[in-house]
Amino acid sequence: MTAANLGSRVTGWGFVIFTVGSLAWSAVAIGTGQTNLLLTNGFLTLVNAVGIWRWLGRQARLEDGSEAAKAHSAVSKVPSLFGIGSLVGGKLTGRDGTTIGTVIDGMMRCDGAELAYIVVGEGGIGGIGERLHALDPNRVRFGDGIACDLDAAELSQLPVLAHDNWPAALDKHVAQN
Structure with a gap:
């Protein structure tokens, strides 16, 4: 537990x-x-x-x-909020409503307090064989959960991150795919 x-x-x-x-x-x-x-x-x-x-x-x-x-x-008549603490461990839902990954972490920009990218894990069991991908936050919607317009196959085609070496910024190729 x-x-x-x-x-x-x-x-x-x-x-x-x-x-x-x-x-x-x-x-x-x-x-x-x-x-x-x-x-x-x-x-x-x-x-x-x-x-x-x-x-x-x-x-x-x-x-x-x-x-x-x-x-x-x-x-309220303010922008909707999403707790950052709900990000890590949150399930990423694809365009068809199924879970396609789990959010491992989110990287914030220090110069503007914006979300630079989220790291999503997919595949594997209990972290063994899991592949990590950086996902542009503009491709993600936050609300009752975390959703995107990708499906599982499209997520798996994003470049794989090394578990111990994440990028300082998203490559333009990654952000556009």
């Missing part, structure tokens, strides 16, 4: 489960007189408490704030 990155609430509840486990082992340690087991699980209980506070407390409230701003902007 904590490693799957399924959102702050799922991660937070994973830490709740960890806490129950560390408290149970602490009880075993007390009952059997195992000081080292008690010290270890006492420390783990503290770590888990921080995880609960961070994911079920702080991060969940921040995500709620982002969602509230998005909802308010949708009914």
Whole structure:
């Protein structure tokens, strides 16, 4: 639950489960007189408490704030908003409404605070065999999700990025394809 990155609430509840486990082992340690087991699980209980506070407390409230701003902007006479925190891990939907990739990251320009490109992963299983592609943000629509006018075949034809070496800017060829 904590490693799957399924959102702050799922991660937070994973830490709740960890806490129950560390408290149970602490009880075993007390009952059997195992000081080292008690010290270890006492420390783990503290770590888990921080995880609960961070994911079920702080991060969940921040995500709620982002969602509230998005909802308010949708009914206001201002441009609609999309939370940057929703970008990473978001599913990229193609022109036919199916998921064609997952957003790995977004690269912002420092000189104008604009989105320079998003990195989309496609193919593979659990990151193994996954291909990364840079996608011009002008080709993407943000709203209830992240969508584009490409299909899976067109996305797979974009140049592949090295996992550890992304470009400083999009090549004009990449932006136009």
